[in-house]
Amino acid sequence: MRRLILPTVLAAVLTLTGCDSTDPTPPEAGPGVDAEADLDLPADDGGTETPACPFTAAQISELVGQSMVDTGNCGFGDGAGVAVLSVTTASQVAGEMTYDYQREQAAQIYQTVTDLDAGKGYLAVKDIGAEAVLVAGAGSFTVTLSGFERLGAQPDGYEQALRRLLDALPR
Numbered sequence: 660m661r662r663l664i665l666p667t668v669l670a671a672v673l674t675l676t677g678c679d680s681t682d683p684t685p686p687e688a689g690p691g692v693d694a695e696a697d698l699d700l701p702a703d704d705g706g707t708e709t710p711a712c713p714f715t716a717a718q719i720s721e722l723v724g725q726s727m728v729d730t731g732n733c734g735f736g737d738g739a740g741v742a743v744l745s746v747t748t749a750s751q752v753a754g755e756m757t758y759d760y761q762r763e764q765a766a767q768i769y770q771t772v773t774d775l776d777a778g779k780g781y782l783a784v785k786d787i788g789a790e791a792v793l794v795a796g797a798g799s800f801t802v803t804l805s806g807f808e809r810l811g812a813q814p815d816g817y818e819q820a821l822r823r824l825l826d827a828l829p830r
Contacts, residue, residue: 706750707751709798715729716728738795748800754800760782761801765792778779782825784817785817795830804821
């Protein structure tokens with residue numbers, strides 16, 4: 660009974676305020692209905708597809724020079740719970756929308772942040788981890804590494820691993 664009181668009161672208020680107009684109401688957002696948005700999406704839906712995980716555990720192992728296992732959801736680990744690598748994928752449009760924020764956050768977290776020479780992206784490195792972001796026609800990719808003892812022991816170990824990973828991503 661209580662659930663019926665609020666809708667009844669709301670309907671009465673709308674009727675009393677003149678909101679029972681006979682003008683057609685716009686359709687509610689849902690399947691088959693275009694909702695208004697402030698995004699300028701390409702007419703051919705280009706850039707709105709989220710790519711699948713671009714790597715297998717064998718590929719990751721080769722690229723980072725250490726045996727890795729697939730932990731699911733485009734995540735990889737060394738099997739001992741120490742070294743972790745993850746790849747987050749998104750559409751090109753989503754990557755474009757979040758890029759500036761990600762870049763700003765990386766500058767606060769990592770010791771060095773370097774913009775990529777080709778394409779929109781950056782490499783961010785600190786002694787115990789690294790992150791790379793690439794926004795390209797094939798989608799947006801965020802690659803995060805942490806806990807790789809061998810990479811951290813080399814002055815540019817994380818950066819070189821990230822560059823290999825970025826080179827292997829679809830463009």
